[in-house]
Amino acid sequence: MLDGIALEKKGIPSAVICTDAFIVTGKAMAAAHNAADYPFIIVKHPIASSTDEELTEQARMATPQVASMLQFGKF
Amino acid sequence: MQPTTEIKPQTNLVIFDPTVEPVSEGFSQAPRGGTLQGKVVGLLDNGKYHSDKLLKKVGDFLMKEYGVHKFVLVKKPSAYRPAPPEQLEELIKECQLVVAGIGD
């Protein structure tokens, strides 16, 4: 989250990905940096124990939002 | 509702707030260019298990479906700290856009 915020401040359009278990924590960190409304892309927790096929599916689902975030700053 | 000033004997107790709010400067998103065609995308891997795999798969889709030219994958030294400023500087020399993750 913080890296995305730091990069945006440097003028680099960024997209942050986080699992659904950490939405509250991601929002709290964004809020601490005055970026409470900064959108981030949610994938399903946990990725650590996901299979290759599951990861591909997660990436397929996330990519349109990532693309939208990078192009328009929202999704 | 009772006014709070109604009962105010000398024995009232004044107590203090132990908490702190974050102190932060303003934030606004970087201006967007609207297209991903021909762009170089940085993938900033926080080092959490499988983050690199998932980011690369997103990178592949961005190339295949959105015309991204290529992606560059870098790994942070620690998932629990912000990326070192030099690492970000190095990354954005080559990349116009960045995808960071995966918070897990």
Added chain:
Amino acid sequence: MPRKELLSRRFEVKDSLEAIEFYFQKGWTDGLPVVPPTEDRIWEMLDYVKKEPDEIIGQIPVRRRVITAEKIAINAVMAGCLPAYMPVILAAVEALCDPAFSVHGPMTSTSGMGILLIINGPVIQDLDINAGENLFGPGRRANATLGRVIRLILMNVCGAIPGVLDRSVLGHPGKYSYCIAENESVSPWEPLHVEKGFPKEISTVTVFAGDAPHQVYNTLSRTPEGILTTLADVMGNLGRLTIHPNGEFVVVIGYEHMKRIAEAGWTKSDVRRFLAEKARRSIADIKRCGRMAGDITPEDEKTLYPIVQNLEDILVIAAGGSAGSVSACIPGWTGIEHSRSVTKPIIY
């Protein structure tokens, strides 16, 4: 000189009992009653260390939190501390804010670390800090309230709210309070702070992001090798947080074990060397239970994976009660590149 004003928001309540209830309702406690922080009590804390309310003691830049003397003093009153504890608390906060310790990680992590304070030097006697019987247990004001004030500061000042910026799955009881001292008066060994390069007459506090203490029993063994083999076995268990060669450990050697080890002529360095050598698991063992990815090769059965790579990452503390063959191992949080223990001098 006119005194500065306290800067925090004020609230008015009827009496102390209502104040205690007020802090519960606000969510500003660890779940236990707090001592109401009144203006006089807060100033006693500040005056003891000659600090102005707005003096900045530490900062957590990733959370954009600034820790002032006033906020420390308020939380110290609430925790039940004496003003004389303030120098220890200030040193502990400085240690928490040291980039090498990087408190944001361990206070957020799902692994539920506590922040262990280890006190060394003359301050142990001066403040009556427990280094003996029931070391991690209840009964001593200094240990109980020093550990507690650190947790209150993490919650109230640093934002470590359970479920938000403290994502502990289980946590452990040391997260209420986790403060010990080294039993320097009975130990034949160099105390921790001297090993870290401080003079013996200086007092220090060491902060360590640690799991719960895992007690290690061995009554029959009369040799360092026997006692320390049981300790190394606990250090190398497959369930610990990270299978990571850069882990840090606190090892508390109880009195009986300490006597036996020291009688054999072993120093803390010998203890460390033996533990680092013995605390190993085969890669096959680690893979079999799914703590490392990949297929098991014949070499994996023979290849031993070290739990600790640098000897200085085992902090050996002599402490605990005089009867009973008990020591303890406290595994640290992930690896030292993410957080490592930090020792700061206590100025008093």
